[in-house]
Amino acid sequence: MVRRSMNRNQLHDQNLKFVLQQIFNNHPTSRIEISHQLNLNKSTVSSLYNTLMAEGYLTELGLGEASTAGGRKPTLVEINNSYGYTLTFDLGYRHLHALATWLDGSVWKYDRIDTKGQSIHEMVDRINQYITDLQREDTSSNGLLGICFSIHGIVFNNQVKTSPFIDMDGVNLEQVFSTAYQVPVVLENEANLSAIYERDFNGARQLNSTVTVSIHRGIGAGIILHRDLFRGEHGDAGEIGQTIADIQMDAADSPHPVHAEDIGSEDAIIQRIEDLKGVDNLDRAAIVKLYRERDPETMMTLANFAAAIGGMLYNLMRSLDPDAFFLNSPLVEELPELLTQIRAIFANLAQVEMSIELTKNARLATVLGGCSLITHRVLGLDHFELNFERPDAE
Structure with missing residues (x-):
């Protein structure tokens, strides 16, 4: 690898970013502390x-405490x-989740908007109205x-590659909203x-590599390797719901693959229980109620779901x-008893100890990751x- 030296302007820009990073990561701090850290x-x-x-990025808070050696008090x-x-929109199947955050990531406003049955064009209109109101x-x-958009599908080169739950109908979200705003x-x-939320918001900073498994209508994984998000060469990394869990042969000896999300997604669980009980229109709340009964x-x-997730992990x-x-x-x-079962299945298979935890604040995890x-x-x-x-976060 050829190492090129930086010219004066490049070095200035790099140092400017380092200083901005230090101020962002240490609320509050001072010039003397930044000097020491960098x-x-x-x-x-x-x-x-x-x-x-x-440029308006900073605000001064007044004087802090002098060092033990004395001298002038630093300006914080x-x-x-x-x-x-900034704004993040999670384009869910039933709801549009909207999060507005200030420049340091603190939450200004969160709303969940019912969009079930709406087309992508109607959702775009609703987002524009939300921005206007804000x-x-x-x-x-x-x-x-x-603006960040959370997509329940595959994204590549900042474009929606596949969207199994919402028909994008040719809408280019980047073009529409960058042009408008x-x-x-x-x-x-x-x-x-x-996965970004776990790394940046939720205390996983001491962890070098993590996998966040998202289990909703489908199953996906966010992969952090050596502190960076791993997307793969075509944006498909983490599409674990499409991995093969089993292959069943029909009467004609033709193989029929069973995908992981055919067993372990919420939709698969609901469909299975509806079939077993001869009912329809169940939802997560109904499944929870039946389990507790x-x-x-x-x-x-x-139990089969827990085994499937444990095996997947x-x-x-x-x-x-x-x-x-x-x-x-x-x-x-x-x-939460399902988490206990998942951990037990994993431990039995792996014979090693590994942390398996629930995402805290799961309701906002995706949109906060978008904020980051x-x-x-x-x-x-x-x-x-x-x-x-x-330190003072709720």
Whole structure:
């Protein structure tokens, strides 16, 4: 690898990003602390600091405590929340989840909007109306800074490659919204965003590699390897719901593959229990109720589900060797005894200890992951680690 030296402007831009990263990750901090952390001289840090302050990214909080050696009290600084906000929309099958966050990742507004049965064109209209309403409330200096879309499907080169639950009908979300609002627009798979959330918001920063398994209508995995999101060469990495769990032969000796999500997704569970009980129109709440009533068909189906997920985690462990697993599953969240069963199945197969935890704050995990992704883009810090976890976070 040929290492090229940076010219003066490149070095300045890099150091500017390092200073911005330090301020983002350490609320609050000071110029002297930044100088110590980056091993840059005070005059260089002051110049970079003044540039960021002039551009409106920072706000000063007053004087902090002097060091034990004495001297002047440092001026404390943090990211300026009133600079502007970002938006993340999770395009779910039944609901549109909308999250507005300030520049430091703190939540301004969250809404869940019923969109069941609506076309992508109707959803786009609803998003535009939501943005218009939000702009009326906004008092920040720069307003909307960027938009992220969470997609329940495969995303490649910032375009929706497949969308099994919503017909995109040729709609190019990046083009539509970047043209309308003149801001960066980023698209990402929802399981990948859940994995980003674990890395940046939820205390997984000490973990080098993790896999977040998202279990909803389908099954997907967000893969963090060596602190970076792994998407694969064509955006298909993590599509574990399409892996083959079994192959059944019909009377003509033709193979019929059984995919993992044919067994382990919420839709598959509901369909199986409906078939066993001869009913229809069940939902997650009904499944939870039946399980708590110790309904035999439901308990058997969910035992098979736990076994399938435990086996899937074992296969992922063998292929990816992560530090830990996270499960983003509203069903398991409501029935935590399923997590115990999944852990037991995995331990029996793997014969090793590995952390398997539920995603905290699963309701917002995907959109908060989107907040991280679009905030990185807005700040020009795509390849820098940003810590959104705050000591006073709820």
